[in-house]
Amino acid sequence: MKAVEITKPGGPDVLAIVDRPMPEPGAGEVLIAVKAAGINRPDCLQRVGAYPPPPGASDIPGLEVAGQIAAVGEGVTAWSVGEAVCALIAGGGYATHCVAHEGSVLPIPGDLSMAEAAAVPETFFTVWHNVFERGGLKGGETLLVHGGTSGIGTTAIQLAKAFDARVIATAGSKEKCEVCRDLGADHAINYREEDFVDAVKAVTDGHGADVILDMVGGDYISRNYSAAAIEGRIVQIAFLNGRKAEADFSKLMMKRLTHTGSTLRARDAAFKARLAAELKSSVWPLIASGRVKPVMDTILPFEDVKAAHARIEDTSHIGKIVLEMR
Numbered sequence: 001m002k003a004v005e006i007t008k009p010g011g012p013d014v015l016a017i018v019d020r021p022m023p024e025p026g027a028g029e030v031l032i033a034v035k036a037a038g039i040n041r042p043d044c045l046q047r048v049g050a051y052p053p054p055p056g057a058s059d060i061p062g063l064e065v066a067g068q069i070a071a072v073g074e075g076v077t078a079w080s081v082g083e084a085v086c087a088l089i090a091g092g093g094y095a096t097h098c099v100a101h102e103g104s105v106l107p108i109p110g111d112l113s114m115a116e117a118a119a120v121p122e123t124f125f126t127v128w129h130n131v132f133e134r135g136g137l138k139g140g141e142t143l144l145v146h147g148g149t150s151g152i153g154t155t156a157i158q159l160a161k162a163f164d165a166r167v168i169a170t171a172g173s174k175e176k177c178e179v180c181r182d183l184g185a186d187h188a189i190n191y192r193e194e195d196f197v198d199a200v201k202a203v204t205d206g207h208g209a210d211v212i213l214d215m216v217g218g219d220y221i222s223r224n225y226s227a228a229a230i231e232g233r234i235v236q237i238a239f240l241n242g243r244k245a246e247a248d249f250s251k252l253m254m255k256r257l258t259h260t261g262s263t264l265r266a267r268d269a270a271f272k273a274r275l276a277a278e279l280k281s282s283v284w285p286l287i288a289s290g291r292v293k294p295v296m297d298t299i300l301p302f303e304d305v306k307a308a309h310a311r312i313e314d315t316s317h318i319g320k321i322v323l324e325m326r
């Protein structure tokens with residue numbers, strides 16, 4: 001099969017398309033003939049040597065795919081050869097074939113194309129777990145989403161609105177703020193022009209955000225404490241501005257805040273299967289009806305993987321970047 005290999009730690013130029021042996025599905029696994037693969041920032045971190053795959057996972061980057069079942073392993077009864085699916089995987093997505101655990105595989109919802117379906121698993125699994133489970137967002141509460149036009153951000157805005165929450169998003173331009181509002185955000189804050197803490201307090205009449213989804217880190221950590229409501233929940237999923245910060249922890253105590261976080265890639269198959277079942281029940285109908293959908297930035301041929309990585313590291317992109325097997 002054809003696959004993308006990281007030849008050494010570095011920029012997009014270290015990615016190379018090579019021939020690899022075809023993987024075989026083990027017990028409880030399926031082999032997917034990949035038609036499209038999503039690009040995510042963790043792939044870039046792996047490329048530079050900062051996010052190695054967990055034990056037992058493929059060294060080929062790629063955490064989400066869409067395609068057709070090509071073979072099933074021992075004991076698999078839920079899937080049959082030829083079915084169109086999308087899947088969350090721990091690695092191996094940048095290839096013409098990859099193996100996935102049967103519990104992390106889902107039917108393609110509605111009439112999504114393969115490219116659109118490949119843009120769903122990583123972001124929807126991440127948002128569902130972090131916003132609704134760890135963050136405990138409920139209808140009527142306010143969610144603050146940093147990076148509102150990222151793949152995670154566009155998904156979080158739509159899902160939060162679908163479950164009757166109020167949404168405030170931050171973004172870095174007038175155009176991006178307009179995209180956030182078009183997706184349903186009640187307020188969009190251009191962080192280059194105004195302080196998001198002051199803006200959040202202003203639009204919530206001083207209440208603050210009940211849940212904050214943060215992928216920025218750095219000085220945002222202390223500022224999130226200021227922007228959070230009493231009993232607020234802050235969920236950390238990345239550190240684009242750095243993983244170390246100074247913070248006034250008295251705010252954590254006085255406001256009775258919860259600051260939590262998670263990574264998805266290393267979680268076990270049973271955990272991911274549970275999330276998949278919840279998504280199929282609670283979210284897949286929203287996608288099938290068109291109420292929620294992946295926001296697509298760029299669809300590139302598999303051979304242009306270097307350009308895809310350059311694009312995701314360019315802060316001008318809006319939504320998901322996907323590789324397509326053509």
